Amino acid sequence: MTRPIGGAKPLGLPTPPTGWPIGSYPTYAEAQKAVDYLSDHQFPVRDVTIVGVDLMQVERIVGRLNWPRVIGGAVVAGAWIGVFIGLLIGIFTGQILGALLTGITFGVMFWVIMQSVQYAASRGQRDFQSTMQLVAGRYDVLCDPRTAEQGRDLLAQLSHAH
Template identity: 55%
Template structure:
């Protein structure tokens, strides 16, 4: 995925994220990777890909449970993340000339203690209402490739020649009804 602040080759700012995408649907795909591959192949054919937009449709939030959350896991995770922060501060103090090993060890120890406290307090207040670890992502049911009208028929035909996609709505030329 690209950053919304990226610039197009002609130095214009990309379309705003808050605007509804415009254009005609020229292909529909089961995965983002498939839609991206089609855009890449169109680019290889010298198609003006700045006229294309990939749109995720039928969005859903998916939470994948990755494991059980226990006191040991909370304590260990808090200590580890705090210790890393302590390494950072220990290195900073070491660079500033306060020795190396003493600030490093104190930073790790104090960071681990603070990390444990900052992890234990919220977990204790949850009182077992969420005893699992998970990751959440937004996924789409399908990914449509849209194209600006002046190049839509050309894009649709090129995608059809590739034999990719899952059909769906096709671009129509002028006078063919929309």
């Protein structure tokens, strides 16, 4: 098997994390801060893994969905896509302004039609906007057994400092 550029080992299929726990934190930010602390103290952070435990998919509702929002969002999204496509075409043809205006017009029309059909087809089954996020109940910091004791000692110093 050949190695990728840079000599890094290929990742392969997903495998469960290994190592000894050297810290456990309620938020990812705190686990990240712990690893940063280890790095600041010249610890071999390649031995460390942050593992999210008790994963949850969280859907946060950000607003009500109605026809004005669907159309407004489609106009904005279509305009951005139209700007991108119009600029690309304009660069190759030398007619930037014309291509830009055409791209925006067709982008808005296409996106408004697509979003309107999709919203109408939902028949009110999902009249809200939301964002999805994967979060964990806690974040464990695992470490290779050969350096785990040193890592645990350093993280103990961090917890006493705060």
